Amino acid sequence: MDRFGEKVVCNPTTKLTKEKKCGFISMEMIKPGYKHVRGEAEVFNGQSGAKFSDGDVLMARITPCLENGKISRAKLPDDCKSGYGSTEFFVFRGMKGVTDTDYIYYLLNTDYMKQMAVNSMTGASGRQRADIGFIKRIKWPFPSYDKQIEISKVLNVYDDLIEKNLERIALLEHVSEEIFREWFVRFRFPGHEREHFHDGIPTSWCIQRIEDFGRIETGKTPSMEIEQYYSDEIMFIKTPDMHGNTFVLSTEEMLSQLGSDSQPKKLLPARSIMVTCIGTGGVVAINADRAHTNQQINSIVLKDDRYLEWLFFTCKRLKPTIELFGATGTTMTNLSKGKFSRLKIITPSEDLIIRFHEEVNDILERILILQKENQELIRQRDRLAKHLIYKDIVFEE
Numbered sequence: 001m002d003r004f005g006e007k008v009v010c011n012p013t014t015k016l017t018k019e020k021k022c023g024f025i026s027m028e029m030i031k032p033g034y035k036h037v038r039g040e041a042e043v044f045n046g047q048s049g050a051k052f053s054d055g056d057v058l059m060a061r062i063t064p065c066l067e068n069g070k071i072s073r074a075k076l077p078d079d080c081k082s083g084y085g086s087t088e089f090f091v092f093r094g095m096k097g098v099t100d101t102d103y104i105y106y107l108l109n110t111d112y113m114k115q116m117a118v119n120s121m122t123g124a125s126g127r128q129r130a131d132i133g134f135i136k137r138i139k140w141p142f143p144s145y146d147k148q149i150e151i152s153k154v155l156n157v158y159d160d161l162i163e164k165n166l167e168r169i170a171l172l173e174h175v176s177e178e179i180f181r182e183w184f185v186r187f188r189f190p191g192h193e194r195e196h197f198h199d200g201i202p203t204s205w206c207i208q209r210i211e212d213f214g215r216i217e218t219g220k221t222p223s224m225e226i227e228q229y230y231s232d233e234i235m236f237i238k239t240p241d242m243h244g245n246t247f248v249l250s251t252e253e254m255l256s257q258l259g260s261d262s263q264p265k266k267l268l269p270a271r272s273i274m275v276t277c278i279g280t281g282g283v284v285a286i287n288a289d290r291a292h293t294n295q296q297i298n299s300i301v302l303k304d305d306r307y308l309e310w311l312f313f314t315c316k317r318l319k320p321t322i323e324l325f326g327a328t329g330t331t332m333t334n335l336s337k338g339k340f341s342r343l344k345i346i347t348p349s350e351d352l353i354i355r356f357h358e359e360v361n362d363i364l365e366r367i368l369i370l371q372k373e374n375q376e377l378i379r380q381r382d383r384l385a386k387h388l389i390y391k392d393i394v395f396e397e
Contacts, residue, residue: 001140002139003136003140005135005136006323007098007140007142008093008099009092009095009134011050011092011132012056012093013051014052014091014162015082015327016082016084018366019043019045019048019075020045020085021078021150022042022082023039023040023041023042023074023077023080023082023083024039024040024083024084024243025037025071025074025084025086027060027065027081027085027086027088027311028069028239030058030070030072030243031173031243031244032252033069033375033382034072034161034166034378035105035162036072036073036163037074037075038075039074040189041077041080041119041245043269046163048087049089050087050090050091051082051083052074052083053081054080054082054086055073055101056074056093057072057101057107058073058085058091059089059090061088061089061090061117061129062130063127063129066117066118066121066130067114069109069114071105071273073101073102075277079087083135088129090135092104095253099148100148101151102148102155102276103151103154106151106155106389107153109388110305110385110389110390111133111386112145112390113138113140113355116134119134119212122128151389155381155385158377161377162377163379165370166291167375169290169371172363172367172370174231174247176309176360176363176364178337179360180309180360183352184313184348185317187200190352204348205346205348206346206347207346207347208344209344210300210340210342212286213300213302213311214219214302215301215302216299216300217265217298218296218297218299219237219266219292219295219296220266220292221236221295222259222292223262226259228259229259230253230254230255231255231256231257233254233255233257234257234258234260234267234292235255235289235292236255236294237274237285237287237288237291237294238252238296239276239279239280239283242274242283242297245285245371246285246364246371247288247293248285248287249288249289249371249375250392253341255292260292266293267290267292268287268290268293269290270288270291271288271308271317272287272291272301273286273298273300273302273311273312274286274287274298275340276296277298277340278297278324278326278332278333279332279333281335283324283334284312284315285340286308287299298335298340298341309361309364314345318345321343322340324344327338335362341372350365377387
């Protein structure tokens, strides 16, 4: 058997030039199970953090991100060959003609390699980090380079389908948001020709507060000291679970029924609107199933489900307002439940809101279906990866 560090380039040296455009990837951008993480273009000004090239494998080294499977290949903007990101990334790259970077990605995603990395963790509780030296010493029977390519090609079929679905989701999200902007921002809604306007606003519309549309619930974290509160029954949603998702279908951490029952008033029914108000403010998503959230999130339990689509997109446009009213003098937003509840929004007539629901509901339902398809594709890919990568391997005692 070979040692991992003998076959894989670990934390390769990547140079970035100041004042030049590069890619940026934060820990929050990585979604467990998804092969690629798309970077954002930024100007590099000497920021600290892991440095990497397009296509490198990024692996979280800190708890609980490592245990939750935050591992992806960097996909940087077209005009960026290199990038930087969280200081909590390990960076891996295949050796030319020796190891395939795709194979390295799939290998690191196996339960065996993740558990070995977790076993190497040291440091204070809650801030433990894996040891790169330990990972380099892990023994693994690497197949031939051609065999690695063969395995990667089979598994890439699933990831290609997942990428296609992500493209369809992005298109559907764009279409639905464009309809929202056309109707409620540009005011070119059905019948606008017959509408009277005052100061640029239809006279039939009114000002209401967020709390007028449903019960506002601030999340809460059940006691971490009671292990029985945490299992795999009910979603426990945090900000990273919401990033890049219209619907939240799964979470990095789950509660047991007992944990949920410890705070029954905090349980959200499916299709509540969740808005982050502490830390990164203004991230908005819909829970596909019943769920709890942590205290960084305020949620709207709607009085009328037909308002879901309109209020979802309205809340997304409130991000600058949330950041303004939640300003604390630091870089962190902190908007209380009371302030969030009282945020004012311009409200169209009920007939127009219901008509918008009828117009875009099917689009959002299609997004939900595609997200569920991706969940199943990830499960199938991981089962097949386990078979292909572990096949004929005998682990040493």
